[in-house]
Structure formats: structure tokens, C-alpha cells
Amino acid sequence: MLKNYFKIAFRNLWRHRVFSFINIMGLTVGMTACLLIFLYVRFELSYDTFHPKADRIYRMVTDLKTPSETIHPSGPAWAVGPHLQFDLPEVEAFTRVNYDNLLVRKGDIKFNETGTIWADSAFFSIFNFPLLKGDVRTALVQPFSIVLSETAAKKYFGKQDPMGQTLLVTGEGKPALVTGVMKDMPENTLIKSDVVMSITTITQKFWKGLDDEWGSYGALTYVLLKPGTYAQTLQKKLPAFLEKWNGKEMRSSQMFPTLLLEPLKDVYLKSTRDDSKGNMMNVYVFSIIALFILVIACINFINLTTARASERAKEVGIRKVAGAVRSQLARQFIGESVIICLIAFLLTLGFSSLLLSSFNQLAGKIISTGIFSNISLLFLLLGIALIIGLLAGIYPAFILSAFKPIMVLKGRFATGAKGSILRKSLVITQFAISTALIIGTIIVYSQMKFMRSRDLGFNKDQVLVVETNGDNKRETLQKLVANLPNVKSTTLSGSVPGGGHQGAYSQVENAKGDLQIANLDLYFVDFDYIPLYDIKMAAGRPFDRTYKTDSNNAMILNEAAVKILGYSSPAQAIGRRFKQWGHEGQIIGVIKDFNYHSLQSPIKPLTMRMEWDRFRLLSVKVNPTNVQTTITAIEKLFRTTIPNRPFSYYFMDEFFDRQYRSEERFGRLFLNFAALAIFISCLGLLGLASYSTMQRTREIGIRKVMGASVSNIINLLSKEFLKLVIISFFIAAPVAWYFMNKWLLDFAYRTSISWWIFAAAGTLAVLIALLTISLQAFKAAIANPVKSLRTE
Template structure:
């Protein structure tokens, strides 16, 4: 009997090849998209959850309240970590993590390691980064200790054993001893580095006394709590802890920190601090898209399966006359449906394996090395496939098998209204989802265009930036470059738009005449910075070599800083006093606000000062002709005066635009999966239109004989489906507006959702549906009516 069921199932599949192909491919594409998206979502949710003690690891952050504002540094003061265990027994261990762009040399091998980190000795005890060589308890205990990843060890030492060997670090060439080799850090961690150096090198050698600095904020600090300790209860002890160690200084400086604990597993997606690169809203959006695509694929499968079920009514009648009982018929129909789903599942495995490499590239990270590395997810997808088959087979199994054979064999069987209503409801659902995705795609694209085209307030084109890492010969290098042909202008600075900045304790005269305390962003620049980047002045003047005091007693503010000081006009701030990091002087100018961060962040108060020993970046305005020759000439001068460092440069426009790379990937993924969803919907609509046309073959023949034109026939077959698509638009529009409006809230500067977005999406949905339906309708309208009237 089972063999007979399989034979009939495959015979039916082959007999109706077109419908079988639409059914199987629609479900395969849907499940493939769903599997890839959930691999992505699962990866995003897995960040830093692999650490054995992840449940007890917290990142400490600070809200820093001043009389002007509340700022949110990425970490607390440097002194917090070393003092925690004195008063707070809940803390088992702590480590600070400080990122650095570090020059590392071994003979002729030299690299600027952009992701080097300094960490306290408990680093490898707190985190689950395994050491292949060395002792995790002592690897970072001594100054000038360094732990390399496997990749870094091969880069510097090849096949040699690096343990105990020496590398030269920093521009001064300080010797550091290799005390450990760790496995390469996985992709799904925020703490990503190939070199970990002992923090003792900083605290005991480079910056003695920094462990007692309570006003120096931004040290990324992680704590491991003891078993049974409660993070919320510990947070309540922090105010007393700060008051004990730093109460007098807090009141004097009028800077009051609030210490908070963020669970390590939540930092990547849920933290709003600097260094948190994930986006929980994107995870939600992709999860919804995956569910939507799977729902559309299921609807297609169920629709086409139930629509064709009525064609097998006579087969059911004959089988029942031959003695088949209702249970046997039900098992047959459900079994056939499940077989089709299993075929789709197997095809999904193959298609996903083929597409995984391209999907990793599109996502910008290795989300999975192979689909079989996520067995649990595959079993879940198999379960979904079996459930779809079960649901799709229930209608023919229990409805058709219930009819009396004599009625069916006399031809008195007809599809009921309930089946028609079910199919129409499902078509409305799938096209509502597709229309919502079309609307979402247009809005995502508009936001990307908005970010690309918005006036940033500075010019970034044809500016090349060379990183000298503050080498002693930086100013000599600038003079040589300035004399090169095709070089229009140069400027030295500590920061460029899109890169880091200093957060500086500042006292600036406000509208009341008081020195207002604030923590302001600070750029160290030279005299040519403002004109080279074409930053506009709102009041006063830029730095000028004609004024000798500009290099030591002058400050330039942006408009955002002027506002927090209470001035109604930028001109009112000119000549006001300031104190900042041991410097005192007057405000000489106010620049117009410019976006020195991405458009996801609002423009913050910014100050600029000249301080020559803080320069590490040379910005070069170049002529666009023969750019490669200009770069080669700059590199030659670099190697002449700064021979111990590798030549490193980037173009300002490319560097600044990297901030939007994750949003661009999101937009591309959103577009690709939206197109897939629309394609699957069209497959289903094509199948239903084909079935509807076949059911009305004789009617079409009679209408043509009676004089109906091709356009009349197309209109007859199309209008019913177009009504469903229009209804789906009115369902989709408000849902899409709500979801995309929430997504846009993540951007400080965002596009407006215009009415034409919905109108355009509605028209596009109707056109897509009309084209899909017309393919089959035109074929039916052009058919010979004589053949149509002969159809049984």
C-alpha cells in the first residue's frame, strides 16, 4: 500500500509538472531565505555568549552629569577598576581594555596594529579566550608582556616558537616579551584583537599614577561578579563608593558620575555607548522578514495544493467505490503533501550551501562556516516543512474524502465558497506582506540616499589622510609634502571627521558671565585645518598665524557649544574666557555645526585648539589628476623622514563613508529579501491565475465565440485578483508606516516618509500583479475557442 501511495504521488507530480515546479520552487526559495536570515539573526544574538562566565561578566559605564549636560563616555574613570575590590566584595575580578593603534616591529617586519589592546592581568581569567601557550594567570602580569593570536604569531615569527621572543613596540622601539599565544578571537565578540599587551606597561611605566585618576574618563572596564552576587544590588553601592574615593573632587569639578553595569551578553545589541556596533532593530526587522517570507511561501503552497484538490474528486470517488476508507484517503493526501515539502527541504539544504559564501560576503562577516554547523536550526526547519505539508494536506484529506462517491462520479461535485474565501484571504495576506516590503525597501533606500547627499558642513573630496602616529618628524614630513606638485594644501591635526576625539573637562564663560563647567569634545588642529576642510565660520575668525597668541590662548567653538552656554547668537560668544586642560584664553571664533560623526548621532558641542605635540594625522588636499603618482611621491617622503613606521593612508571621503557600511549592508539585504518575497508571491499568483484560467476554459471559449475581444478576456481574468491586491495595499500601508517609522528613530537625522512612497509602492504592487496575471490571461485569451469548447 505504501509503495502505491508513493507511486501515485510522483505520478501526480509529473503529470502536473508546471504546478509542481511552482509549488516546490516557491517553498524552496522561501525556506532558503528563511534559513539564511535566521543564521544571520542567530549569529547577531550570539555575541560574547561563548565566554564560560558570560552570565557574571558586566561592562561598567558612566553617565557623567555636569552643570551643562549629561555626557555618556564609553567607560568610567581610570581609577574605578583598581579600587573596586577594596570596598565591594561582590567583585571577583576586573580588567580594563584600552584600544591602541600600535607600531610593532621585528627586524624588517613592521605593522601599525590598529586593533591592539592593553588589558589588566585578569583579562584571560575573566574572558573565555583560550591560550594555546602560556599561563592565563600570569601572561599579562608584568610590564611589557604581550600575547599574540595565532595569526599574529605567524605574521611575526613564521614557524618559530614565539614564546619568550621579543617584539619592539611604539615609536621608541620598547622591547616586549611574548608571554602567550591565544586562539584567534572569534567573529562574534566585541573585544577583537590580535595583540593583547599588559596594562601594567601603561600604569607603571608610560603613565604612572593613572590608576588614581578619577577625572580621566573612558577606560573600558569589565567586572566579573562572584557567584550569587546581584548586579542591581551592587549598583546601589556605587554612589557611596564614589563619594568615599572622589567626593571632594566631584564637588569641586562639578562632574557627578553615575556608574552602571551592562550585562556583557547585552552590550553588542542593546548598549547605546560608543563601541557597540550591533542594532537590535535590524535583528527584529530581519526576523520579521524571515517570518514573512516563510508565511508567503506557506500560503503559496497551501493555496495551490487546495486549489488543485478539487480536480481529484473523481479519483476519490473511484477509490471509495473500490473500498478505500476515509482514513486511507486522508493519509494518502497528507503523505503526498509531506513528500513535496521534504523535496523542498532537501533542495533548501543544497541551495543554502551554495549561497552561504555569497551571503557571508553580503553580510560583511562570517556568520556561518556551513549550514550543517547549526543542526538545531535545520531540525527546526525540517519540522516547519513537515508542518506545512500537514496543513496543506488537511483540506483534501478531510474535505474531499468526506464526499459521497455516487455524487462525485455523477459530476455534481463543485468547489465550495469556503475554499474560495480561504484562497482569497491567503492571497490578500501574502500581497499585503509583499507591499509592506516594497514600502520598506523604498524608505530604506531613501534614508541611505539622504545620508549620502546631506550637506555635512565640510568638504571631504580629494583629501588624503596620512597617519604618522605623532612621530617626532611629523612637521618635517608636512613641509616636504606641501612642496610636492599636485598638492594644493596640507594641515596637521589630532582628529579628522569620522575619527576619534578627545573629551575635555572645560570651563567656558557663559551668558551670565560665569565659567560654566562642561565636558566638551576637543579637536587639536593647526592653522590650516578650518580652510582645508572648508568649514564655514558663523562668527569671529579662524586660527591665524598673524596672531601669535592663537597657538596657546585661542579657542574655536561650534554652534552646538554656543547653545549650551546660553548665547542667542554666535557673535555673543566671541572674546569670552575659557579654561581647558591647563590652558586659558579667549574664544576667537565660532564655526558652523558640521557632522564630525555619522548622521546616526546628533552634532555635539565641539572645541578646537592648537597644540603641536598632539598632531598625528596629516590631511593633504590633492589635485585629482595623476593621483597615484602623488601618493607615490608622498610615500617616498614618508619613508625618508619616518623610516621606522609603515606608510598608511586613506581618502577622507571613503573613510567617512565607512560609518554607513552597516546601514548599506542592511539596505542591500533588505532589498534582496524583499525581491525574493515578491518573487514568491508572484509565483503563487501565477499558479492561481493558471488554475483559475483552466477552470474557466469553456467560459472563455464561449465568450470568444460570442465576440469578446482579447482585452475583454484579460480584464475578466485579471479584475478579481487585482481587487485582492488593492485590498492588501490598504492593509499593508499603515503597518509598514509604523514599522519603518520605528526603524528611522535610530537615526538622529532622517528622511521624511512622504505620501508618494505609499502611492508608488501601491502602483508597483498592482503592476507586478497585473504583469504576473496577464501572462496567463493573455495565453488564455489568444487560445483557439474551438479547442477551449472541446475541453472536458
């Protein structure tokens, strides 16, 4: 009996090859897209969950309240970590993590290791970054201890054993002892680096007393709680902890920190701090898209399966007359449906394996090395495929098998209104989803275009930035580069737009004449910075070499800083007093606000001052002609002037635009999966149009004999489906507006959702549907009516 079921099933598939192909391919494409999205979502949700102690690890962050604002630095004061275990028995261990760029050398091998981590000795005990060589307890205890990843160890030592050998670090060439080799950190962690150095190098050698600094912020602090300890218990004790160690300084500086605990597993997607790289909204969006694609594929499969069910009514009648019982017929139809779904599942595995590498590139990260590395997801998808097969098989199994054989064999069988209503409802559902995705795609790309075209308030074109790492020969290099023929101008600075900034405890005279305390962003710049980046002045003047006091006693504010000081116009701030980091003086100018962060962040209050020992970046404005020749000349001067450092440069426009890479990847992924959803919908519509045309063959033949034109026939066959598509648009438009408006709220500067977006999406949906239907309609319209009526 089972063999007979399979034989009938495959015979039926082959007899209706076109329908079978559409059914299987639609479901395959849907499940393939769904599997890839599930892999992506699962990867995003897996960040830092692989640590065995992850449930007990928390990141400690700070809300810093000043008289002007509340600031949200990523980490607490440097002194918090070392003092935790004195008063708080809930804390088992702590580690600070501070990121830096570090020059590392071994002979002629030299690299500027971006993202180097400085960490406390408990780093490898708290986090699961296994050491292949070395002791986790002692590897980071002594100053100038360095732990390398496998990749970094091979880079500097080749096949030699690096343990106990030395590397030269920083521009001064300080010897660092290799005390460990760790496995390369996985992709799904925010704490990622190839070089980890002991933080005692900073606190005992470079900046003694830093462990007792309560006013210096920057290093991330992670705490490991003891087993059975609740984070809320520790949280309640933190205000008293701060009052004990820092109360007097808080009141004198008028800066009041609040310590907060973030679960490690939540940091990547849910933290609002600057170093959080993920986006929970994007995870939700892709999860919904995966669900939508799967729903569309299911709708197609169920629609086509139920639409073809009426063709098998006579088969049901004959088999009932031959003695088949209803349960046997039900098993036959369900079995056929499940077989088709299993075929689609096997094809999904093959397609997913082939596409995974391309999908990794599209996502910008290695989300999976192979689909079989996520067996649980495959079993989930298999379960979904079986459920789809069961759902699609229920209609023919329990509806057709219930018909009386005498009525069916006499030709009195009709599909009835219920089946038609079901199919129309499903078509409306899938095209509502497709239209919503079209609207979403247009909005995503409108936002990307808006971000690209918005005036940032500064000029980033044709600016080359060279990393000098503050080398003491940087001014000599600047003078030599400035004399090159294709160089227009140069400037030294501590920061460039989009490249980070200092946060500085500041006292600036406000509109009431008081020195207002605030933690303001700070750029260290020289005389030529403002003109080179074409930043516009709102009042006053830029730094000027003819004023000797500008080098030490002058400050420039942006318009956002002027507002928080209570001035009604930028001109009112000129000549007012300031105190900042041991410097005092007057405000000499106010620049117009410019976006020194990405457009996801609002423009914050910014100050600019000159401190020559803070300069590390050389910006070079170059002519657009012979750019490569100019770069070669600059490199030659760099290697001659600063021979101990690697030559590293980037173009300012490319560097600033990197901030939008995640949004661009999101846009590309959204577009690709929206296109797949539309493709699957069109497959289903094509199948239904083919079936509808076949069912109305006699009607079409009669109409043609009665004088109907080709356009009349096409209109007849198309208008029914186009009505459904139009209905789906009115369902999709408000839903798409609601969700995309929520997505846009993540951007401080965003495009508006205009009416034309909906008009374009609706028109596109209608055109796609019309093109899909018209092929079948045209074939039916030009068919010879004699052939259609010959058998009647």
C-alpha cells in the first residue's frame, strides 16, 4: 500500500510538471531565504553568549549628571574597578577593558595594532578566550605583559614559539614580554582583539595613580558576580559605594555619576552606549521578513495544491467505487503534499550551502561556516516543511475524500465558493506582504540617499589622513608634505569628523555670567583645521597665528554648546571665560554645527582647543589629479621622517562613510529578501493564473467565437487578480508606514515618508502582478477557439 502511495504521488507530480515545478521551487526559495535569515538572526543573538559565566557577567556603565545635561559614557571612572571588591562582597572579580592603537615591532616587522586591548589580570578568568599557551591567572599581572592571538603570533614570530620572547611597543620601543597565546577571538563577540596587554602597564608605568582617579572616564568595566548573587542586590549598593569613595569630589565638581549594570548578553543589541554595534530593530525586521517569506511560500503551496484538488475529483470517485475508504484517501493526499515539501527541504539544503558564502559577504561577517553547523535550525526547518505539507494536504484529504462518488462521476462536482474565497484571501495576504516589503525597500533606500546627500557642515572630499600616532617628528613631516606640488593645505589634529573625540570636564561662562560645569566633547586642532575642512564660522574668528594667546588660552565652541550655555545668539558667547583641563582663557569664535558623528546621532556640544602634544593625525588636502603619485610622495617622506612606524592612511570621505556600512548592509539584505518575497508571490500568482485560465478554457473559446478581441480576453482574465492586488495595497500601506516610521526613529536625522513612496509601491505591485498574469492571459487569448471547443 505504501509503495502504491509513492507511485501515485510521483506519477501525479510528473503529469503536472509545471504546477509541480512552481510549487516546489516557490517553497524551496522561501525556505532557503528563511533559513539564511534564521542563521543571521541567530548569529546576532549569539554575541557573547558562549562564555560559560555569561549569566554572571555584567558591564558597568555610567550616567553622568552635570548642571547642563546627563552624559552617557560607556564606562565608569577608572577607580571604580579596583575599589569594587573592598566594599562589595557580591563581586567575585572585575576587569577593565580599554581599547587603543598600539605600535608593535619585532625587527623589521611593524604594525599599528588597531583595537589593542589593555585589560586587568582577571580578563581571561572572566571571559572564555582560551589560552593555548600561558597561565590565565598570571598572563596579565605584570606591567608590559602581552598576550597574542594565534594570528598575531604567526605574524610576528612565524613558526617560532613566542613564549618568553619580547616585542617593542609604543613609539618609544618599550620591551613587552609575551606571556600567552590565545585562540583567535570568535566573530560573535564585542570584546575582540589580536593583542591584549596588561593594564598595569598604564596604571603603574604610564599614568601612576590612575587606579584612584574618580574623575577620569573611558575604560569599560566588567564585573563577575558570585554564584547566586542578584544584580539588583549589587545595584542597590552602588550609590553608597560612590558616596563613600567619591562623594566629596562629586559635590565639588558638580558631576554626579550613577552606576548601572548591563547583562553581558544584552550589550551588543540592547545597550544604548557608543560601542554597541548591533541593532535590535534590524533583528526584529529580519525576523518578520523571514516569517513573511515563509508565509508567502506556504500560501503559494496551499493555494496551488487546493486549486488543483478539483482536478482529482473523478480520481476520488473511481477509487471510492473500487473500495477505498476515506482514511486511505486522506493519507494519500497528505502523503503527496508532505513528499513535495520534503523534496523542497532537500533542495533548500543544497541551495543554502551554495549561497552561504555569498550571504556571508552580503552580511559583512561570517555568520556561519556551514549550514550543518546549526543542526537545531535544520530540524526546525524540517518540522516547518512537514507542517506545511500537512496543512496543504488537509483540504484535498478531508474535503474531496468526503464527496459522494456517484455525484462526482456524473460531473456534478464543483469547487464551490469556499475554495475560491480561501484562495482569494491567501492571494491578498501574500501581495499585502509583498507590497509592504516594496514600501519598506523604498523607504530604506530613501533614508540611505538622504544620509549620503545631506550637508554635513564640513568638506570631506580629497582629504587624505595620515596616522602619526603623535610621533615627535610629526610637525617636521607636516612641513615637508605641505611643500609637495599637489598638496593644497595640511593640518594636525587629535581627531577628524567621525573619528572619535575627547570628553572634557569643562567650566564655561554662561549667559548669567556663571562658570557652568559641563562635560563637553573636545577636538584638539591647529590653526589650519577649520579652513581645511571648510567649517563655517557662526560668530567670532578661527584660530590665528597672529594671536599668541590662541595656542593656549583660546577656545572655539559650536552652536550646540552655545545653546546649552543659555545664549540667544552665537555672538553673545564671544569673549566669555572658560576653564578646561588646566587651561584658562576666552572664547574667540563659534562654528556652525557640523555632523562630527554619523546622522544616527544628534549634533552634541563641541569645543576646540590647541594642545600640540595631543596631535596625532595629519590631514592633507590634495588635488584630484595624480592622487596616487601624491600618496607615493607622502609615503616616501613618512618613511624617511618617521622610520619606526608603519605608514597608514585613509581618505576622509571613505572613512566617514564607514559609519553607514551597517545601514548599507541592512539595505542590501532588505532589498534582496524583499525581491525574493515578490518573486515567490509572482510564482504563486503565475500558477493560479495558469490554473484559472485552464478552468475557463471553454468560456474563452465561446467568447472568442462570439467576437471577443484579444484585449477583451486579457482584461477578463486579469481584472480579477488585479482587484486582489489593489485590495492588498490598501491593507499593506498603513502597516508598512507604522513599522518603517518606527525604524526611522533610530536616526537623529531622517527622511520623511512621502505620499509618492506609497504611490510608487502600489504602481509597482500592480505592474508586477499584471506582467505575471498577462503572459498566461495572452496565451489563452490567442489560442484557437476550435481546439478549445472540440471536446465539448
